[in-house]
Amino acid sequence: xxxxxxxxxxxxxxxxxxxxxxxxxxxGEEVAAAGGTYGATSGLLDRFGEARVKDTPISEGIIVGxxxxxxxxxxxxxxxxxxxxxxFLAMDMIVNHAAKVHSMFGGQFRCPLxxxxxxxxxxxxxxxxxxxxxxLFAHFPGLKVVCPSTPxxxxxxxxxxxxxxxxxxFVEQATMYSxxxxxxxxxDFLIPIGKSDVKRRGRHVTVVAYSNMVEISxxxxxxxxxxxxxxxxxxxxxxxxxxxxxVFESFKQTNRAVVVEESWPTYGVGAEVATRLxxxxxxxxDAPIQRVAQxxxxxxYAANLERAxxxxxxxxxxxxxxxx
Amino acid sequence: xDKAEMLELYRQMVLIRLFEEKCEELYQKGKIGGFMxxxxxxxxxGVGAVAARQPQDSLITGYRDHGIALAAGMSARTAxxxxxxxxxxxxxxxxxxxxxxxxxxxxxxxxxxxxxQIALAAGLAWADQFRQTAGCTLCFFGDGATNISYFHEALNxxxxxxxxxxxxxxxNKYGMWTPVEKVSAVTEIRRKASAYAxxxxxxxxxxxxxxxxxxxxxxxxxxxxxxxxxLEVHTYRYRGARTARRKRSASGRPRTRSASSRRCCWIxxxxxxxxTASTTKSRRxxxxxxxxxxxxxxxxxxKSGPTSTWRIEWQS
Numbered sequence: 050x051x052x053x054x055x056x057x058x059x060x061x062x063x064x065x066x067x068x069x070x071x072x073x074x075x076x077g078e079e080v081a082a083a084g085g086t087y088g089a090t091s092g093l094l095d096r097f098g099e100a101r102v103k104d105t106p107i108s109e110g111i112i113v114g115x116x117x118x119x120x121x122x123x124x125x126x127x128x129x130x131x132x133x134x135x136x137f138l139a140m141d142m143i144v145n146h147a148a149k150v151h152s153m154f155g156g157q158f159r160c161p162l163x164x165x166x167x168x169x170x171x172x173x174x175x176x177x178x179x180x181x182x183x184x185l186f187a188h189f190p191g192l193k194v195v196c197p198s199t200p201x202x203x204x205x206x207x208x209x210x211x212x213x214x215x216x217x218x219f220v221e222q223a224t225m226y227s228x229x230x231x232x233x234x235x236x237d238f239l240i241p242i243g244k245s246d247v248k249r250r251g252r253h254v255t256v257v258a259y260s261n262m263v264e265i266s267x268x269x270x271x272x273x274x275x276x277x278x279x280x281x282x283x284x285x286x287x288x289x290x291x292x293x294x295x296v297f298e299s300f301k302q303t304n305r306a307v308v309v310e311e312s313w314p315t316y317g318v319g320a321e322v323a324t325r326l327x328x329x330x331x332x333x334x335d336a337p338i339q340r341v342a343q344x345x346x347x348x349x350y351a352a353n354l355e356r357a358x359x360x361x362x363x364x365x366x367x368x369x370x371x372x373x
Numbered sequence: 374x375d376k377a378e379m380l381e382l383y384r385q386m387v388l389i390r391l392f393e394e395k396c397e398e399l400y401q402k403g404k405i406g407g408f409m410x411x412x413x414x415x416x417x418x419g420v421g422a423v424a425a426r427q428p429q430d431s432l433i434t435g436y437r438d439h440g441i442a443l444a445a446g447m448s449a450r451t452a453x454x455x456x457x458x459x460x461x462x463x464x465x466x467x468x469x470x471x472x473x474x475x476x477x478x479x480x481x482x483x484x485x486x487x488x489x490q491i492a493l494a495a496g497l498a499w500a501d502q503f504r505q506t507a508g509c510t511l512c513f514f515g516d517g518a519t520n521i522s523y524f525h526e527a528l529n530x531x532x533x534x535x536x537x538x539x540x541x542x543x544x545n546k547y548g549m550w551t552p553v554e555k556v557s558a559v560t561e562i563r564r565k566a567s568a569y570a571x572x573x574x575x576x577x578x579x580x581x582x583x584x585x586x587x588x589x590x591x592x593x594x595x596x597x598x599x600x601x602x603x604l605e606v607h608t609y610r611y612r613g614a615r616t617a618r619r620k621r622s623a624s625g626r627p628r629t630r631s632a633s634s635r636r637c638c639w640i641x642x643x644x645x646x647x648x649t650a651s652t653t654k655s656r657r658x659x660x661x662x663x664x665x666x667x668x669x670x671x672x673x674x675x676k677s678g679p680t681s682t683w684r685i686e687w688q689s
Contacts, residue, residue, distance in 0.1 A: 074503065100503060106533065111492050111526035118496020121481060122431070123504060145486050146493065155465035157476040 077129030109138035147216035148191030176347035187288035198263035205240030243290035251279035269365035304335035314342035412440030414611035421584025429508035436471035438483035488523035498538040517548025535600035566603035578608025
C-alpha cells in the first residue's frame with residue numbers, strides 16, 4: 050500500500066482503468082500536455098497518446114456534449130471540467146442529456162461518462178470561483194454524484210465510476226488535492242458507489258458530512274473527545290445515490306445529529322438528510338437536528354471574510370454541543 | 374438511380390406526409406400529447422440526405438424528428454406507438470414525439486433542446502473516428518439552432534479534431550415563428566461554417582436528388598478524413614413551428630416567400646423527385662415519378678395499440 054495524495058490517487062485510478070479498458074478516454078481543458086490544472090491527469094498523455102488524452106478548447110458545453118455523444122457511441126470518456134462553477138456552462142448537457150438519454154429513449158442508449166470537476170471555496174478566488182454546488186447535480190435522477198474525502202476513497206470510487214454504465218459527476222475538492230493517505234495498489238480496488246462510510250465510531254452524536262467536511266468533522270470530533278463527547282462521523286461519499294442506512298442506524302443510538310456541508314444551507318444536503326432523519330427516525334429524535342453550513346452570501350475574497358463565511362471546526366463543535 | 378430506388382424514396386416522402394397528417398388529426402383529438410413539430414414541407418431534405426448514407430453512418434436531429442425517423446427506416450407503427458405513449462413505441466412511450474430514436478438504425482434521436490444534437494453529433498463522430506469504424510454522422514438542425522452556443526462550440530471542435538460529421542442545416546427560414554433575418558446576423562447560414570474553416574455547400578431542399586447528391590459528396594469528403602462538412606439546405610415547413618391545439622392561422626408566417634426571394638413561391642415547389650421535373654407540367658401536386666402510376670395498392674395499416682387503429686392509404 051502506497052501513500053499518495055488525492056491528485057496522485059486520481060491519476061493512478063484513471064491510468065489503471067485506461068490500461069484495463071481501451072475505450073476509456075480523457076478530455077478537458079489542459080488535461081493532456083499540462084497534465085491537468087491540479088495534476089490529476091499528469092503522465093497520461095505520455096503513456097496513452099493523444100488519441101486517448103485530448104486537450105479541448107475552453108468550451109464546457111462541447112466538452113461534455115462530445116463526451117455524452119461519444120459515451121452513447123461506445124467510448125467511456127472521463128471529462129474534466131476545471132471547476133464546478135464552469136460546469137454551469139455545461140449544465141444543460143449534464144442534466145438534460147447525460148442524465149436523460151438512458152431513460153428517455155427507453156433504455157436504448159447508455160451514457161458511461163464521468164465528469165470530473167473541482168468544487169469548494171477557501172482559496173480566495175472570489176464568489177464565482179468558490180462555490181460548492183455538487184448537491185445541485187444530485188437533484189437530478191439519472192446522475193450519480195460522488196464526492197470522495199480520502200485518497201483511497203478517491204481511487205476506489207473513481208475506478209467504480211469509470212466502470213459504471215451511468216453518468217457520474219465526480220466532484221473533488223480543490224483544497225484537498227495534496228491530502229495524503231494510504232491507497233491500495235490492487236488494480237481491482239473498487240468502492241461501490243452509493244455506500245456511506247463510518248469514518249469514526251461514537252455514541253453521543255451522529256455527525257454526517259462528505260468531502261472536505263469529513264476532515265473538519267473529524268477534527269471537531271477529536272476536540273470534543275477531550276470533553277468526553279464521542280461523535281460518530283459518517284461520510285456520505287455519494288450524494289446520489291444517497292445511502293442513509295448507516296446514518297439511521299447511528300441516529301437510533303445517539304438520537305442526536307449534526308449535518309455538515311460546505312455549501313449554503315438552503316435546499317442543501319443538510320436539509321435533505323435532516324428531513325429523511327425526521328421521516329425515518331421521528332421517534333428517536335431527542336434534539337432538533339443542526340446544520341453547519343456556509344453563510345448565505347456570495348463568498349467574499351478577503352481571507353478573513355472567506356474564513357468567516359465557510360464552516361470551520363469551531364462551528365461543528367458548537368453545533369454538537371447544541372444538540373447535547 | 375434506378376426506378377425502384379426512385380419509387381422507394383418517393384414512397385418515403387409520401388409516408389412522412391401521410392403519417393404527419395394523421396399525427397395532426399390525432400393531436401387535435403388529444404390522443405397525442407405534448408409538443409409536436411411537423412416535418413411537412415421538408416420531406417425531400419430528410420429523405421434525400423438519409424438516402425445518401427451508408428449503413429455505418431449515424432443520424433441525429435432535433436425535435437422535428439418524425440421525417441428523419443421514418444427515412445431512417447423506423448416503421449410507422451413504432452413511431453406512431455411512441456407518439457401515442459405506448460410501450461410498443463421506439464422509446465417505450467418515455468420519449469414522445471420529440472424523442473424518437475432507434476439504436477439499431479443508428480438513429481440517435483430526436484433531441485429537444487435546440488442545438489444539443491450538434492454537440493452530441495461531435496461526440497458520436499469522435500467515437501467513430503476513434504474506433505475507426507469508417508462511420509460518419511449526419512447531424513440535422515434548423516436555422517434557429519445556428520445562433521446557439523452548441524452550434525459554434527461543436528463546429529469549432531469538429532474542425533479542430535477533424536471529425537467525420539456532416540452538419541446539415543435545414544434552413545426553413547423561421548426559428549419558431551421568427552424569420553431568420555430578424556435573429557441571425559448572417560442569413561446565408563453556410564457562411565457561419567467558414568468561420569471555422571469548414572467547407573460548405575447549399576442544396577435545394579425541395580429537390581430530393583439535389584439533396585441526395587450534395588449529401589453524398591459531403592459524406593465522401595468526411596470519409597476521406599478531411600474533417601467536417603457543412604450543408605445548408607433551403608427548405609420550408611408548411612405547418613407552424615409546432616402544432617397548436619386551438620385554431621390559429623398558419624402561425625403568422627406567409628404561405629409564400631416574397632417575390633424578391635430567390636425562390637418566389639414555396640408552396641408550388643413542394644418536395645418531389647426532381648428527375649422528372651422537366652416533364653412535370655404542374656408543380657402544384659405531387660408529380661408522378663417516372664412514368665409509373667403512384668405506388669399502389671400500397672396500404673399500410675398501423676395498429677398502435679389495443680385501442681387505436683389507423684391506416685395510410687396512397688391517394689391516386
